[in-house]
Amino acid sequence: MLQIRYVWEWPVRITHWVNALSIVVLSVTGFYIGNPFVTVHSTNQFVMGTMRVVHYGFAYAFALSVLARVVWSLVGNHHASWREFFPWLTPSGWKRIIGTFKYYAFMAKKPPYEVGHNALAAMAYSAVFILYLVQIVSGFALYGQFSPGVGWYSFFAPVLTAFGNQGLRLTHHLVMWLLIGFAIHHVYSAWLMDVKEKNGTLSSIFGGYKFVEPEDL
Amino acid sequence: MKTEHTPNEVSIPEATLRKWEARGVSRRDFIKFCTATTAAMALPMTFVPRVAQAMEDNRLPVIWVEYQSCSGDSEAFLRANQPAAGDIILDVISLEYSEVIMAAAGHLAEEAKQQAMEKYKGKYVLIVEGAIPKGDGGVYCTVGGRSAVDSCTELVRNAAATICVGSCASFGGIPAAAPNPTGAVSVMDLVPGAPVINLPGCPVNAENLTATIVHFLTFGKLPATDRLGRPKFAYGKRIHDNCERRAHFDAGQYAEVFGDAGHRQGHCLYKLGCKGPETFHNCPTIRYNEGTSWPVMAGHGCVGCSEPQFWDTMSPFYRRLPNVPGFDVEMTADKIGIGLAAATAVAFGAHGVASCFRRGDNMEQDKVIEEE
Structure with a gap:
């Protein structure tokens, strides 16, 4: 008989949606900051100023959300645990990665039956988390330059020295596109699994519950 | 008192x-x-x-x-x-x-x-x-x-x-x-x-x-x-933060090409590749040649000459971002990014269409009851 299981605890869901909203807002405002595409006719307006304030505000929200999620990976349930994100460390994890990949590549009939993340997705998320960290470090290093010698500037001075100001900007910009590419893939896969697995994948990130048939596990 | x-x-x-x-x-x-x-x-x-x-x-x-x-x-x-x-x-x-x-x-x-x-x-x-x-x-x-x-x-x-x-x-x-x-x-x-x-x-x-x-x-x-x-x-503040054109930057008013209306009105040179946001120097306050002028005042963006390896890191001088290593100089970061996003969308779109017609991969199909 189908069971209703509480898979995604509330910190997982909240950080997911804060991240999602932040990435959308940060991408739009960040793209504008890199290439201001709005024509402004009056000096009384404050378009760039507003974009930057919003960008920095959401940057803090995003950074705190990522930090909270990292902390939760130490205290949450096993679906939220950091171990979940490194499936390639165990032979059984490898089997699940290959099984999911074969399904995507039309080489297997059905994907492995999963309660939480599928192994391929979990692996992608660990890469995405690295991209998050790259964005946070490069972003705050660039941001800190308004006040040299103190605060974020001195904290990230080694990063500025190693990659240079322009190198960080280019990295920050390219990683944005990688995250946009990831978002497209992520939404698609969520829809696909919602249809094929019929376990409430899409609704589970709102409510936390999934429908699982224990006999198939 | x-x-x-x-x-x-x-x-x-x-x-x-x-x-x-x-x-x-x-x-x-x-x-x-x-x-x-x-x-x-x-x-x-x-x-x-x-x-x-x-x-x-x-x-x-x-x-x-x-x-x-x-x-x-x-x-x-x-x-x-x-x-x-x-x-x-x-x-x-x-x-x-x-x-x-x-x-x-x-x-x-x-x-x-x-x-x-x-x-x-x-x-x-x-x-x-x-x-x-x-x-x-x-x-x-x-x-x-x-x-x-x-x-x-x-x-x-x-x-x-x-x-x-x-x-x-x-x-x-x-x-x-x-x-x-x-x-x-x-x-x-x-x-x-x-x-x-x-x-x-x-x-x-x-x-x-x-x-x-x-x-x-x-x-x-x-x-x-x-x-x-x-x-x-002399180098404790960023050029951009003391720039006389800063108000235009915050407003969102930019010169798009040299000699256009915005350029003639003294709008911000950000989109012409000005490296003021990358450069620490007191040019805006001290200026050059007895305080006569400095590059941005004269209508040319900063090239970041007082930063390490400026010739390599600040070029192209007339673009905001450096060239992407391994790509043609005309392939800007945004062109590459849009290409990447479009390719992702097309690939997964095609996968989605194929998946719609896929048979036999549905789970728990035996439990599905079609509604009247």
Whole structure:
């Protein structure tokens, strides 16, 4: 008989949606900051100023959300645990990665039956988390330059020295596109699994519950 | 309650002013020099008498050498005549050696340099202009038969302090730009650990050099520096944060191409690749050539000349972002990004269509009840 299981605890869901909203807002405002595409006719307006304030505000929200999620990976349930994100460390994890990949590549009939993340997705998320960290470090290093010698500037001075100001900007910009590419893939896969697995994948990130048939596990 | 505010009295002794008048520097020019230099060092005005005093006591021996340089920094310094800086500074220092302005030449000049170095060992200030080529044993720059590597190392080791003027001496500059055929390095890289201060810029701003020398005369040491060895008083703020066009940046008004309506109205040069947001220098407040102008004021974006490896890292000068390594120069980061996003969307779109027609991959299909 189908069971209703509480898979995604509330910190997982909240950080997911804060991240999602932040990435959308940060991408739009960040793209504008890199290439201001709005024509402004009056000096009384404050378009760039507003974009930057919003960008920095959401940057803090995003950074705190990522930090909270990292902390939760130490205290949450096993679906939220950091171990979940490194499936390639165990032979059984490898089997699940290959099984999911074969399904995507039309080489297997059905994907492995999963309660939480599928192994391929979990692996992608660990890469995405690295991209998050790259964005946070490069972003705050660039941001800190308004006040040299103190605060974020001195904290990230080694990063500025190693990659240079322009190198960080280019990295920050390219990683944005990688995250946009990831978002497209992520939404698609969520829809696909919602249809094929019929376990409430899409609704589970709102409510936390999934429908699982224990006999198939 | 109204409080009475009496500013501290700041005055330069009459005798000092007279002395300078006798040397042909009007009291007005001398006071202007002292106040402007005090302001440039970011010191309060109460320091003006100390600065004036320091200008009297000293005859600081200075050796000015050039290696891989264009003499642009010498030019910039010698042509500074506001506030008669050239005159005053050349009066209070004893310039023992300078290729650009000395009368002596050949072995005679080299001998004078050697003598000055030995006579004022540990007391003189060395000014270096230009990068030092280390490649192939230093053969790419020799003066009087000695390689720049040898003579520069010796001069820096024996100096009380070394001031690097311009981006080449400070960071390697244009000679060190990729592929750096001569192995050019900065003074700090050549002689690590020596008391060296960097005054990058292309050319150095004469007022910053004057202020650094006067700081040394007044306090007997070099001013406080940032992580790149640049004095904080001159390189402590970002150009962008003090820019006169900043209001247009915040509003969102940009020149799109040179000569368009926005450019003619003095809008922000951000979209023309201005590197003001990447560059730390006091150009917007001090300006160049007696405070006449500076690049952004003249309508050209900053190229970031006072940052390390600016020729490589700040180019393309007329675009915001560097080229993406491994891609054609016309492939900007955004073009690549849009291509990536579009390819992702197309690939997964196709996968989705195929998945819609896929049969037999549905899970729990036996439990599905079709609604009427």
